[in-house]
Amino acid sequence: VYSLSSKTYDSDLSEQIKAATQETHVRAENTDLMTSFQKGQITRTQYKVLLCSLYEIYTALEEALDRNSSHPAVAPIYFPQELDRTEALERDLEFFLGSQWRSKVIVPAATHRYAQRLREIGKVKPELLVAHAYTRYLGDLSGGQVLGKLAQKAMELEGKDGLAFFSFPGVSSANRFKQLYRSRMNSIELSEEQRREVLQEAVDAFNFNIQVFDDLQKMLSVTSESAEKPKGTSRSTPFPPPSSVQLTVGLCVGLLTVGIGLYNF
Numbered sequence: 147v148y149s150l151s152s153k154t155y156d157s158d159l160s161e162q163i164k165a166a167t168q169e170t171h172v173r174a175e176n177t178d179l180m181t182s183f184q185k186g187q188i189t190r191t192q193y194k195v196l197l198c199s200l201y202e203i204y205t206a207l208e209e210a211l212d213r214n215s216s217h218p219a220v221a222p223i224y225f226p227q228e229l230d231r232t233e234a235l236e237r238d239l240e241f242f243l244g245s246q247w248r249s250k251v252i253v254p255a256a257t258h259r260y261a262q263r264l265r266e267i268g269k270v271k272p273e274l275l276v277a278h279a280y281t282r283y284l285g286d287l288s289g290g291q292v293l294g295k296l297a298q299k300a301m302e303l304e305g306k307d308g309l310a311f312f313s314f315p316g317v318s319s320a321n322r323f324k325q326l327y328r329s330r331m332n333s334i335e336l337s338e339e340q341r342r343e344v345l346q347e348a349v350d351a352f353n354f355n356i357q358v359f360d361d362l363q364k365m366l367s368v369t370s371e372s373a374e375k376p377k378g379t380s381r382s383t384p385f386p387p388p389s390s391v392q393l394t395v396g397l398c399v400g401l402l403t404v405g406i407g408l409y410n411f
């Protein structure tokens with residue numbers, strides 16, 4: 147079927163994936179962490195723990211893409227020069243955490259699960275990698291650009307230090323690159339079954355991100371993080387309300403460990 151507003155068919159993967167993830171995109175935008183960003187209230191602690199998780203996620207994603215770079219469902223969307231974020235994240239982490247940053251990287255369970263999924267499909271279902279690459283890279287090239295400016299302002303950063311993650315020196319026009327990326331996605335040959343799996347994997351990818359953001363906020367709520375928030379904003383509750391106090395001992399211990407780790411930041 148022709149869509150009236152454009153030359154594309156609505157059977158294009160790029161159209162289908164956007165439609166399939168529209169609802170979870172709204173949920174991702176409305177997580178506490180993303181809301182802090184949008185209000186220009188992101189704190190250094192929030193940003194640092196986010197960078198740590200992004201580092202874990204992008205190392206797994208980019209290793210999986212590298213290992214499958216000649217796979218027919220990966221080659222068309224393989225743009226390491228233009229898109230790779232691992233090195234940018236290393237620079238940002240060094241800026242915020244110092245030269246010993248590697249020993250300070252701390253990530254919650256949701257981040258491990260996300261990275262684990264990326265490694266798994268890199269090994270057994272590379273045709274699903276497009277769903278994850280789309281979710282992260284096209285997001286970074288879209289809303290990410292505004293978020294970079296908001297982060298710079300909120301943390302009062304001078305110049306570009308600490309913001310390499312948001313900058314894509316190999317991409318001169320984000321919009322044109324996104325068009326190219328979509329057309330490459332649409333050139334991937336997938337069976338009906340594989341296409342359904344890719345669409346489901348993209349929804350899962352958004353949900354992994356939401357879980358990471360939520361876990362990061364939970365992690366921060368057991369530390370002194372809220373004290374860092376700008377005046378006039380409501381403090382996040384340090385402990386979950388009684389209804390959700392049925393946390394397992396394991397989770398509490400995990401959060402405390404993470405909390406202790408955060409004091410090293």
Ligand code: HEM
Pocket residue numbers: 160163164171174175180181183184280281282284285286288289290293352355
């Ligand atoms: C503060 C949070 C966010 C804001 C304000 C935001 C905003 C936007 C905007 C304005 C666009 C462009 C829409 C268009 O050109 O039609 C976009 C696209 C996109 N965003 Fe986000 N976004 C946010 C968070 C996220 C997150 C957390 C993810 C995934 C991890 C994500 C993934 C995407 C993707 C994949 C696209 C491309 C959609 C497409 O053209 O197919 N976004 N976002």
